[in-house]
Amino acid sequence: MYLLGYDIGSSSVKASLVRIDNGACAASAFYPKQEMHITALKAGWAEQDPAMWWENLKLATQEVLKIAQAKGEDIKAIGISYQMHGLVCIDKNHQVLRSSIIWCDSRAVSYGDRAFKDMGDKHCLEHLLNSPGNFTASKLKWVKENEPDLFSKIYKVMLPGDYIALKLTGEVNSTISGLSEGIFWDFKNNKLADFLLNHYGFNKEIIPELKPTFSEQGKVTTAAAEELGLAAGTPISYRAGDQPNNAFSLNVLNPGEIAATAGTSGVVYGVSDVVKYDPQSRVNTFAHVNHTEKQTRLGVLLCINGTGILNSWIKRNAGFADSSYEALNEIAAGIPIGSEGLAILPFGNGSERMLGNVNMGSKFSNINFNIHTNKHIARAAQEGIVFAFHYGMEIMKETGIHPSIIRAGQANMFLSPIFRETLAGITGATIELYDTDGSQGAAKGAGIGAGIYKSFEEAFAGLKKIKTIQPDTSKKEAFDEAYKNWENEL
DSSP states (O other): OEEEEEEEOSSOEEEEEEETTTOOEEEEEEEOSSOOOOBOSSTTOOEEOHHHHHHHHHHHHHHHHHHHTOOGGGEEEEEEEEOTTOBEEEOTTSOBOSOEEOTTOOTTHHHHHHHHHHHOHHHHHHHHSSOOTTSHHHHHHHHHHHOHHHHTTOSEEEOHHHHHHHHHHSOOEEOHHHHHHTTOEETTTTEEOHHHHHHHTOOGGGSOEEOOSBSOOOBOOHHHHHHHTOOTTOBEEEEEEHHHHHHHHTTOOSTTOEEEEESSSEEEEEEESSOOOOTTOSSEEEEOTTOOSSSOOEEEEEEESSSHHHHHHHHHHTTOTTSOHHHHHHHHHTSOTTGGGOEEEOOOSSOBGGGTSBOOOOEEEOOOTTTOOHHHHHHHHHHHHHHHHHHHHHHHGGGTOOOSEEEEESOGGGGOHHHHHHHHHHHOOEEEEESOOHHHHHHHHHHHHTTSSSSHHHHTTTOOEEEEEOOOGGGHHHHHHHHHHHHHHO
């Protein structure tokens, strides 16, 4: 018997089947095999058609069932992880009204900044724990101001994971964790943020019904079952944004524990039991998957839009298109720490929250035509990504997050020895790598939500650490010097 987990990213949709008896991953599949298209009609914009997520989810489901030689009735529960902060608008017939404005879209920055000032920064931070910034609520305000005819047709607004749940179940609902990431949740009063809705001119009826993160949130309809090869009536029993879910997949649930990812974007995510916020909203605080009215569990999130996307851009455009990422890592390893002065700022994927929502673009600095080659660019890119992590983690310390151990899945940038060793060396933190990912975490969350697992401990009994990277103190001086050079350019 299996649990099925979906991870709806902006690059691909991944599906995993996890065995209920031992928690092992039986099969995984993702679509498309190349990155999903992101439409950018203007600089700083980023949209995706939700229908594209669904089509790729169907393909991933069919493949994962085939690999495991499983049948729909073998799946006892389904969990969903999804790209955070996106906006999906549907009409009363549950039809999508426009392409989703996704997480890395920057068009709503000015709306959030103005709301932060007009509602009062202290009031916003005390209640929302964040500035409205460029989050889902502000994106909806942009739609209201710039597409009023379309806005008038909106029945409900959803996050990407809510849309996938709708396609599976026919039901429109969300979670407190989801509303908090959209900046729709009032933590001080533990309810919908009415004052924000009123300020932006939103009717609260457009907000979906709320369900607990771990609970039955609907059942697969007959129509969806026929499309996907699943069994009608299978419960959807877990839903979370990709970063809370990534932390959950690594069993990061308690205060002081830290998780990290470095895919298209990069994230450090720490759990706290103290309601605290960054006064400048450079790092953000949301409800973690196990947050309840009686138990405060908040996720402090550092997000860097431009991380792995820089590395993939270098691969495609700096003469490495025919090389594998493993070969690219080996090439970069031949260059000394600090890339002989070459510094790359990785901020070319939209406005960066930790830089005050500035869309500064990526920058290459100190290029010496007599010294530097594309090999230096390969290393400087990875170092620049790590240094952006370190810069943000220094901000996180101001909110009480002091990582000594960073847990991560062995995937994406964490497959690179240079990335891992530089991150451990510059932060002084030990890195622990696990053989898991967001889709597997979503599957285990579904097991908890459906009552198949009775505790978090039971769900994660099979989670095994596969590698530990200790800081190399002998290289600390070189790492610090390289970081100082990078920070000067920033």
